[in-house]
Amino acid sequence: MSDLVVQTHGLRKVFRDLGRKVAAVDGLDLAVERGSVHGFLGPNGSGKTTTIRMLLGLATPDSGEIRLFGEPLAGRVPEALSRVGAVVEYPHFTPDLSGRRNLQLLARSAGLPKSRADEVLEQVGLAGSARSRFRRYSFGMRQRLGLAAALLKEPDLLILDEPMNGLDPAGITDMRDLIRGLAASGVTVLLSSHVLAEVQQVCSSVSIIGDGRLLASGKVQDLLGESTAHTRVGVPDPQQATMVLTAAGYAVARDGDDLLVQGHDHPGEITRALAAHDLYVTELSAVRPDLETFFLVLTGHRPRPESGPLDGPAQHPDGTAPKSTPKTPADSPTDSPTGRPVDAAEPAAEDPA
Amino acid sequence: MIAQLRVELARYRGRRIIALLLLLAALLAALVAAKSAWDTRPITAQEVATAKKDAALAAQRSDIKADLDNCLTDPKAYLGTNATAQDCRDNLTAGPRSFLPREPLDLHGTLKGNGLGVALAVAGLLVIAASTFAGADWSSGSLVTQLLFEPRRGRLWAAKGLAVTLASGLVALVTIGGFWLAMYLVAVDRDVPHGSGIMSDVGWHLLRAVLFSMGAALGAFALTMLFRHSVATLALLFVLSVGGELLTYLLPVDNVGRWTLGNNVYGWLETRMEFFDPTAHCARLGDCDRLAHIGHLEGGVYLLGLLLLTVAVSVLVFRRRDVAAG
Numbered sequence: 301m302s303d304l305v306v307q308t309h310g311l312r313k314v315f316r317d318l319g320r321k322v323a324a325v326d327g328l329d330l331a332v333e334r335g336s337v338h339g340f341l342g343p344n345g346s347g348k349t350t351t352i353r354m355l356l357g358l359a360t361p362d363s364g365e366i367r368l369f370g371e372p373l374a375g376r377v378p379e380a381l382s383r384v385g386a387v388v389e390y391p392h393f394t395p396d397l398s399g400r401r402n403l404q405l406l407a408r409s410a411g412l413p414k415s416r417a418d419e420v421l422e423q424v425g426l427a428g429s430a431r432s433r434f435r436r437y438s439f440g441m442r443q444r445l446g447l448a449a450a451l452l453k454e455p456d457l458l459i460l461d462e463p464m465n466g467l468d469p470a471g472i473t474d475m476r477d478l479i480r481g482l483a484a485s486g487v488t489v490l491l492s493s494h495v496l497a498e499v500q501q502v503c504s505s506v507s508i509i510g511d512g513r514l515l516a517s518g519k520v521q522d523l524l525g526e527s528t529a530h531t532r533v534g535v536p537d538p539q540q541a542t543m544v545l546t547a548a549g550y551a552v553a554r555d556g557d558d559l560l561v562q563g564h565d566h567p568g569e570i571t572r573a574l575a576a577h578d579l580y581v582t583e584l585s586a587v588r589p590d591l592e593t594f595f596l597v598l599t600g601h602r603p604r605p606e607s608g609p610l611d612g613p614a615q616h617p618d619g620t621a622p623k624s625t626p627k628t629p630a631d632s633p634t635d636s637p638t639g640r641p642v643d644a645a646e647p648a649a650e651d652p653a
Numbered sequence: 654m655i656a657q658l659r660v661e662l663a664r665y666r667g668r669r670i671i672a673l674l675l676l677l678a679a680l681l682a683a684l685v686a687a688k689s690a691w692d693t694r695p696i697t698a699q700e701v702a703t704a705k706k707d708a709a710l711a712a713q714r715s716d717i718k719a720d721l722d723n724c725l726t727d728p729k730a731y732l733g734t735n736a737t738a739q740d741c742r743d744n745l746t747a748g749p750r751s752f753l754p755r756e757p758l759d760l761h762g763t764l765k766g767n768g769l770g771v772a773l774a775v776a777g778l779l780v781i782a783a784s785t786f787a788g789a790d791w792s793s794g795s796l797v798t799q800l801l802f803e804p805r806r807g808r809l810w811a812a813k814g815l816a817v818t819l820a821s822g823l824v825a826l827v828t829i830g831g832f833w834l835a836m837y838l839v840a841v842d843r844d845v846p847h848g849s850g851i852m853s854d855v856g857w858h859l860l861r862a863v864l865f866s867m868g869a870a871l872g873a874f875a876l877t878m879l880f881r882h883s884v885a886t887l888a889l890l891f892v893l894s895v896g897g898e899l900l901t902y903l904l905p906v907d908n909v910g911r912w913t914l915g916n917n918v919y920g921w922l923e924t925r926m927e928f929f930d931p932t933a934h935c936a937r938l939g940d941c942d943r944l945a946h947i948g949h950l951e952g953g954v955y956l957l958g959l960l961l962l963t964v965a966v967s968v969l970v971f972r973r974r975d976v977a978a979g
Contacts, residue, residue: 392796392798
């Protein structure tokens with residue numbers, strides 16, 4: 301059996317807009333491995349929701365193939381969906397019925413016992429509001445109910461479209477923990493979100509699409525190129541410190557009064573080298589590339605950075621280029637977000653060393 | 654399928670607006686029954702005495718006496734061939750009965766009047782309820798969620814349609830049946846004719862009215878599933894019921910009245926429906942009858958044909974067309 305739970309090949313969907321044909325999804329190849337939490341990212345209108353609708357049988361592709369659990373989806377939507385839980389865009393329920401009643405009816409539709417409704421309500425922390433009408437629910441409560449519905453079938457594949465929307469910080473933490481827990485129990489999660497920091501925390505792999513096409517796909521750490529992290533160094537005399545570190549074999553660049561040293565594998569050696577020349581660091585922190593920066597540059601939503609001394613081609617830690625399909629000028633190899641110059645306008649995420 | 658049908662019945666029952674519409678149908682039937690009973694209440698002795706007095710006064714009017722005298726002089730010249738003096742008295746003098754303030758209860762008359770009105774009103778409310786039922790699924794987006802749990806679209810459509818049809822039939826039976834039960838009890842109480850003949854007509858009318866309500870509700874549901882919006886359905890039905898009749902009569906076709914929706918609805922519901930058809934072709938002046946008749950079978954086949962066509966298109970489109978989230 302294939303180890304890919306979701307697989308699309310050459311997926312294409314065209315809509316008519318005022319008589320003009322617009323390809324919402326255009327030759328999309330998507331692959332989601334079993335047991336992974338896979339982020340599905342793209343700007344508004346990039347074709348994420350259309351793709352999800354096609355995966356769920358709500359829309360029919362004009363061409364291309366979808367395989368769920370290794371089997372073609374065409375002609376066997378009911379069988380495939382019996383193993384899939386999903387929330388598409390926003391959770392939609394019958395407004396006049398309570399959250400509990402809505403879930404009970406959905407459970408009965410799927411041939412599940414009514415008691416499943418109470419179990420999933422408990423699981424998403426909505427048991428206390430289960431008897432309120434859905435129309436009275438806050439946005440966050442609706443999200444939780446949507447997730448509860450998606451869990452009703454005890455799915456092998458969970459497709460969540462913007463599940464963090466409307467959740468308060470505690471809700472986001474709960475959702476994150478829930479997704480991690482599900483993934484740990486073997487559930488494959490396809491997560492569409494624009495909260496990229498959340499995606500980076502939860503997802504093990506991502507696919508980024510733009511204009512209906514795949515722009516990049518792979519494991520998060522591979523795409524971001526963890527090896528290209530930098531170390532921000534604060535010293536009283538940056539000029540001398542630059543000379544010392546360059547002589548020690550480091551690639552160094554100025555960033556205002558600070559220095560940016562390529563790599564963050566052994567920060568202690570940087571302090572030792574500087575201290576040997578009576579240069580004592582006042583600040584030492586890791587500067588890592590983050591998914592948001594990667595996403596924005598890849599989807600062409602930030603001006604291409606000018607080349608800097610630390611720029612290099614986008615590479616995986618093993619030296620190979622990340623699996624991507626460059627479609628925009630921003631994602632040509634030399635301008636890959638992983639090779640973003642340190643003086644770019646958008647700061648990268650920093651971790652204290 | 655049975656499980657899904659139960660789910661849809663629960664959804665139908667759970668919609669507050671539908672509950673209000675059904676309550677309104679019951680109240681309307683009860684109100685019309687009460688009004689029918691009140692408007693036909695027995696004549697009191699005082700009212701009879703007043704009627705007699707009014708009749709006597711009318712008989713003393715000089716213009717009426719002059720007319721009567723003229724007629725009695727030559728009844729044939731005044732009223733036509735075979736007329737007699739008694740015909741003159743019957744036709745030109747008003748008896749006390751003409752001065753009574755109201756007619757007594759007549760179930761035949763109720764069948765053509767308030768009974769028909771109740772059947773049409775109940776069916777109309779059930780059409781709105783059915784359209785609201787489907788329209789709310791689309792407008793709230795909950796249909797997307799439902800399709801994730803029952804992806805077999807044909808089955809989902811069928812379960813919803815069956816739920817609407819059954820619920821509408823039950824409501825129609827209770828409300829229209831309740832109306833006729835009340836009328837029957839009033840007739841028994843007042844000892845007006847309520848024999849097997851009229852009750853048979855009422856029974857068949859009730860059956861046809863219930864079937865009509867079920868079909869109308871299913872048709873409205875099918876149209877809303879097609880248009881994905883209850884407003885579009887109700888607007889179309891309104892335009893059809895008003896403009897459609899007018900437009901049909903403008904068509905250069907003979908006997909076109911046979912094919913209008915309204916005439917066929919009345920043809921199905923009424924015990925015997927006749928209508929004036931201005932488009933009936935007459936070869937010679939006076940050599941044709943412009944009063945046309947639509948029987949139950951003709952009306953029923955027409956309405957069933959329309960219903961089947963609507964359902965077929967609706968199911969086909971629902972099975973094939975993409976469903977967007979709300």
